[in-house]
Amino acid sequence: MNQGFQILTSTAPISVAIINLPNALVSSILGIQDVFHIANTFCIADKSRLFSVQIVQEKESIVNFQSNVPLKTTSLDLKQNFDVIIIPPIISDVRDIKVSKTLNTWLNLMYAKGSYICSVCVGTYVLASVGLLDNIKATTHWSIEQNILDTFPLVLLDIDRIVIEDKNIITAGGISAYLDLSLYLIRKYFSILVAYECANFLVVDAGRTSQKHYKNLASLSTELEPELKELLAWIKININQVLTLAILAKQMHVSERTLMRIFKKKIGILPTKYLQNIRVQMAKELLINSQKSIEQITFNIGYEDIPSFRRLFKKKTGLSPGEYRNIFMVKF
CATH class of the missing domain: 3.40.50.880 (Class I glutamine amidotransferase (GATase) domain)
Structure with missing residues (x-):
């Protein structure tokens, strides 16, 4: 209101x-x-x-x-x-x-x-x-x-x-x-x-x-070139790894500056923010589709600092991981 x-x-x-x-x-x-x-x-x-x-x-x-x-x-x-x-x-x-x-x-x-x-x-x-x-x-x-x-x-x-x-x-x-x-x-x-x-x-x-x-944080509203699609698919597969701007740029065979420009133009955000979004989205899915603990989920999506991830999750969704699971996990 x-x-x-x-x-x-x-x-x-x-x-x-x-x-x-x-x-x-x-x-x-x-x-x-x-x-x-x-x-x-x-x-x-x-x-x-x-x-x-x-x-x-x-x-x-x-x-x-x-x-x-x-x-x-x-x-x-x-x-x-x-x-x-x-x-x-x-x-x-x-x-x-x-x-x-x-x-x-x-x-x-x-x-x-x-x-x-x-x-x-x-x-x-x-x-x-x-x-x-x-x-x-x-x-x-x-x-x-x-x-x-x-x-x-x-x-x-x-x-x-x-x-x-x-x-x-x-x-x-x-x-x-x-x-x-x-x-x-x-x-x-x-x-x-x-x-x-x-x-x-x-x-x-x-x-x-x-x-x-x-909000689906992994949703994209624009058509993407094959090279960028391949990179995004690779990110999902390797989401539990340390992914730096340099690693992503090397994977796509471009410079870091070029990679940032491509992300900003085609996705609307920089690679670091995209990584945050995709990790939170994957955490949301794991919270409602698995019995894994919040600690396990945090590690599965590439974070080691659990308090830091909890703060990011709350910032992106408005809920803590526990609150999100309690609200959206189907209970029979």
């Missing part, structure tokens, strides 16, 4: 528009509707002021992600007024997301009218595309972090947070963060008590603030 969080008070219904777009996730669209309807029915005592939710789309026919579920929708209209507008999760390569001039104009007009403009997951890419995230703090799904940074350098991206509000723009992280966004809005328009009552009804955690521990 942002430090400037304020509950909005009014007696008017809260009008919410969920924008249906190509490859939008229908389960999330309906899920957002359901959360607000549950809040209206079971959690909000004063029935004179409730959420009023519409699904709005630009075109008459929209093909959603892997779904033929019919949605009751209305069309975009420049005369419309909404308190809240939500771009839902979109399951698509961001390079295939196209924002029309009509939607661009509509979103910017609604923002100028005073609407809260929200996005979930890859929906952040839509807001960035229409210029609404220039010099705005925002979050998104961890898998498109580098793409956002490269394509929209004016976005003040903080990938670790689940929900961020900045200047009437509210962004939420991964796909399931539509729940966090919905609860955030319930808290914003009513109270923290109503939001927690709704969270308890849904049996979800209302206190999530970070998505650091969900």
Whole structure:
């Protein structure tokens, strides 16, 4: 939650528009509707002021992600007024997301009218595309972090947070963060008590603030040359060894300076940070897929200083190794 969080008070219904777009996730669209309807029915005592939710789309026919579920929708209209507008999760390569001039104009007009403009997951890419995230703090799904940074350098991206509000723009992280966004809005328009009552009804955690521990630290968003792919594969095989910049450069038959330049250009980070990321990611997998002790795992991934690794793990994931295992290891 942002430090400037304020509950909005009014007696008017809260009008919410969920924008249906190509490859939008229908389960999330309906899920957002359901959360607000549950809040209206079971959690909000004063029935004179409730959420009023519409699904709005630009075109008459929209093909959603892997779904033929019919949605009751209305069309975009420049005369419309909404308190809240939500771009839902979109399951698509961001390079295939196209924002029309009509939607661009509509979103910017609604923002100028005073609407809260929200996005979930890859929906952040839509807001960035229409210029609404220039010099705005925002979050998104961890898998498109580098793409956002490269394509929209004016976005003040903080990938670790689940929900961020900045200047009437509210962004939420991964796909399931539509729940966090919905609860955030319930808290914003009513109270923290109503939001927690709704969270308890849904049996979800209302206190999530970070998505650091969900991020795949080994994920790469760009195509790599065969030589670099070979090096990364070699690193995984030899991760339990001492791996210095000089050793990596020799393995790829380039100078250390050239290796740093290649990593920065193709992966977005320097080799030392990549090694940290891959080791933490491998530790995460071992923590939930094996019974090895934290000490054994530390040695298996090439660390000898256990306290140092614990600090690195906590920095990268927001959790200690023990906490991570307790939360994510499947227990039967």
